[in-house]
Amino acid sequence: MSSSLDRKQQAWSALFSEPVDALVQRYTASVGFDKRMATFDIQGSLAHARMLAAQRIISAQDLADIERGMVQIEQEIASGAFEWKLELEDVHLNIEARLTQLIGDAGKRLHTGRSRNDQVATDIRLWLRAAIDAIVDQLEALRAALREVAAAHVDTIMPGFTHLQVAQPVTFGHHLLAYVEMFGRDAERMRDCRHRVNRLPLGAAALAGTSYPLDREQVARELGFEAVSRNSLDAVSDRDFAIEFCAAASLVMVHVSRLSEELVLWMSQAFGFIALPDRYCTGSSIMPQKKNPDVPELARGKSGRVIGHLNALLVLMKGQPLAYNKDNQEDKEPLFDTADTLLDTLTLFADMVRGIRVNAAAMEAAALKGYATATDLADYLVKKGLPFRDAHEVVAHAVRACSASGRDLAALSLDELKALNPAVEADVFEVLTLRGSVDSRRVYGGTAPSEVRRMLSPD
Ligand code: ARG
Helix, strand or coil: CCCCCCCHHHCCCCCCCCCCCHHHHHHHCCHHHHHHHHHHHHHHHHHHHHHHHHCCCCCHHHHHHHHHHHHHHHHHHHHCCCCCCHHHCCHHHHHHHHHHHHHCHHHHHCCCCCCHHHHHHHHHHHHHHHHHHHHHHHHHHHHHHHHHHHHHCCCCEEEEEECCEEEEEEEHHHHHHHHHHHHHHHHHHHHHHHHHHCEECCCCCCCCCCCCCCCHHHHHHHHCCCEECCCHHHHHHCCHHHHHHHHHHHHHHHHHHHHHHHHHHHHCCCCCCEECCHHHCECCCCCCCCCECHHHHHHHHHHHHHHHHHHHHHHHHHCCCCCCCHHHHHHHHHHHHHHHHHHHHHHHHHHHHHCCEECHHHHHHHHHHCCCCHHHHHHHHHHCCCCHHHHHHHHHHHHHHHHHHCCCHHHCCHHHHHHHCCCCCCCHHHHHCHHHHHHHCCCCCCCCHHHHHHHCCCC
């Protein structure tokens, strides 16, 4: 069958007098990566065709033929029988050519009132909307996993750090819930970004709109878009929605990377706080004793890749005059890879986190090493009437006495403490212990088990 789209130089018009150079063809083609938008391309085409028929721009018979052809094409793609052709450049021309091959002239009428410029913008938005939904689901799954582990460790004491120095005791449950908050904001950002992704460009045509009486609202309704774009030049050219998604994705990966860094540290011999399930670690080819936390290390590394994609899209956009430019074809690989990386990472993490084994004794021993209750002693003295700065000074002396003798603050005798300041009484030991310190931090959002328990319930 001699479709006019079979030979690339005729894909646009008879204007071209020589075939495209082979390397140019490979350089300019996007079908290798944009074919993964095929289902959305077909969805968009069907909605467009139904509207064209409703507006009597094409006949009911044309629509029936298009619908029949698309069913077959979907099956061919799903079964792997569809033959993707590089010379047909992209997913749009490949599907259209096959449609025309299958149903004849009706296939050629599908593109009435449409351009690949508004078509591709529509496809990316549909694809990204689905990707966002999957990512939000995975973010919630990871949060559920973190909450589960946190619930089991509401009372497990560990050192809380500032400057990576032991600062004050916290609970492991509280620490994990910090990530539940971060990933919660990430999910919120994704949901918010979805509103701006979810607008219909179709109808913008190449750049200026079209003279056909299109019913854009009908297409938007059928495709589940919240609104129709209000400016045709903007609709076909801006990719800010993809950039915004990559920015939100970068923040997800920054949070993943921080968690990864902690997992790696905690799993090191120097900390010994946790063990990760073996299925998330690998050994060394030379050092038989090694068990390396490869998954969090790689996730930390992949955050660089996602942040790189954000940068790539920003730079891709910044020099483009209105309206569509072929530069925009470069938006897809970074965008796809960003979504793929996020989905894989979040899926792995939800399972891995559930498998964390905690060495509570090591956590507690580490908390005992750093005079983590020094602030509690100062607060105790303040409650006994000392100005905070004086209390701070007294505690500095207490810490000095302890470090000279290699003891924790709670190991000082009442006499030793009284010698530092006469206001000290026997009840001081209630705050000097790790447990007493943690239990006392009952302010809303604090580390006391009662508060952590409150924050366990999904928001
Ligand atoms: N493959 C193209 C892209 O990804 C589709 C739009 C092409 N439009 C054009 N006028 N060449 O952007």
